[in-house]
Amino acid sequence: MTEVRKGQTPPMLERAAFGERFRHNFFDPAFRAEDAAIARLEEIAWQAYQEGRKAPLSSPAGPGFADPAYELSDEWRATRERLHAAQARQRDGAAPSRVLLICASPRNDGTCPGEQSKTHRLTLLASEVLSAAGVQPDLLDLSLMTSQPGLKIHPCKACVSTAMPLCHWPCSCYPNHSLGQVGDWMAEIYERWVAAHGVLIVTPVHWYQATSPLKLMIDRLVCADGGNPDPTSTGGKDPAKAKALELEGWPYPKHLDGRAYGLVVHGDVAGIEGVRRALADWLDWMGLIAVGPEARLDRFIGYWEPYATSHDSLDADTAVQEEVRNVARALAQGIDDLRAGRLSVPGAALKHPRPK
Numbered sequence: 001m002t003e004v005r006k007g008q009t010p011p012m013l014e015r016a017a018f019g020e021r022f023r024h025n026f027f028d029p030a031f032r033a034e035d036a037a038i039a040r041l042e043e044i045a046w047q048a049y050q051e052g053r054k055a056p057l058s059s060p061a062g063p064g065f066a067d068p069a070y071e072l073s074d075e076w077r078a079t080r081e082r083l084h085a086a087q088a089r090q091r092d093g094a095a096p097s098r099v100l101l102i103c104a105s106p107r108n109d110g111t112c113p114g115e116q117s118k119t120h121r122l123t124l125l126a127s128e129v130l131s132a133a134g135v136q137p138d139l140l141d142l143s144l145m146t147s148q149p150g151l152k153i154h155p156c157k158a159c160v161s162t163a164m165p166l167c168h169w170p171c172s173c174y175p176n177h178s179l180g181q182v183g184d185w186m187a188e189i190y191e192r193w194v195a196a197h198g199v200l201i202v203t204p205v206h207w208y209q210a211t212s213p214l215k216l217m218i219d220r221l222v223c224a225d226g227g228n229p230d231p232t233s234t235g236g237k238d239p240a241k242a243k244a245l246e247l248e249g250w251p252y253p254k255h256l257d258g259r260a261y262g263l264v265v266h267g268d269v270a271g272i273e274g275v276r277r278a279l280a281d282w283l284d285w286m287g288l289i290a291v292g293p294e295a296r297l298d299r300f301i302g303y304w305e306p307y308a309t310s311h312d313s314l315d316a317d318t319a320v321q322e323e324v325r326n327v328a329r330a331l332a333q334g335i336d337d338l339r340a341g342r343l344s345v346p347g348a349a350l351k352h353p354r355p356k
Helices: 015-026 029-051 074-091 118-132 186-195 212-224 239-249 272-285 307-316 318-339
Strands: 058-060 071-073 098-103 136-141 198-204 260-267 296-300
Touching (some): 074 186, 118 198, 118 307, 118 318, 260 318
Parallel strands (some): 198 260
Antiparallel strands (some): 058 071
16 A cells, blocks of 8 residues: 655644634724624634634435445535435437536726626637527636626646546545535536536636636546545545555546537647647547537637727737637537437547546
8 A cells, every 4th residue: 555645734823813814804994893893703713713614514425325324415415415316317319408608707897806707708709609509508707706706717736636536526635614614506507517418618728827816627527537436435634545446446436428519729829729729639548529620619819909908919910810700600519410420530439548
């Protein structure tokens, strides 16, 4: 058995430091009238932190799990049940086709930028085409993280790098009530990925990379590619049990494979090809299906022109608007062919000699 390495965890916060961080949420002077109530809440939160009450509501896992007596988080179980229901809908041959349409820009006119993003405009073009083709678009606007209170995607904790079975499907790292890591949007986002027959990502380039909210979502989707659907098999988050399970031979289940995908990447100076390739490689790795070159687009909009006139550049570039529509058309056709069994995916049934 390989050794579990330790030595990085810092000491727990002292009481004063914990209280200072807790009270950051109540900085507004309007809260001063409730300081006594806030102090009582702070003490409750301090006790939860000391005791590590990650999942205060739990119940025995029951039949169907490796350890039926294991106390499983009620919140995790509820997310799992929604995923099972979404998967059943997705596999219903009579159900309409559905595309998860992802607007990956963090910019919108409801917060500091004060203006709609070009990404959102392109997403709406794609949505119109999908609807006209009889495909239901499910718009996931990641910019809501920047303009709505309490909506967040917590970062991946890289459980998979300890051992693949330690990474649970869906992710069980959150919510963690003892650390105040709550309100995780991914519980809903997982369900929307599972329900989709296809995914279309529309994103700008930020510093040669994908945007911050898109990268957060991508990292948290690692559990969809090889993740463990039974947290009781690892005793929750026991690294030694997870390592032993992986070394016995892990199947690396692909929970989202077989869905089609399309991509639109736009920028104004550089980086579009690199981001498009990286996103396509990631989606290919997860077992999603490319539906041809017309469904993968990278374009400059307003190349080396001022940011202030970028929407005007998009207005004038009717060609790029039509190319985005073509991405949606190609994806809709690919989904139809895939569901009807007309789309061949060579090599899909091959066994990989080095799964990971």
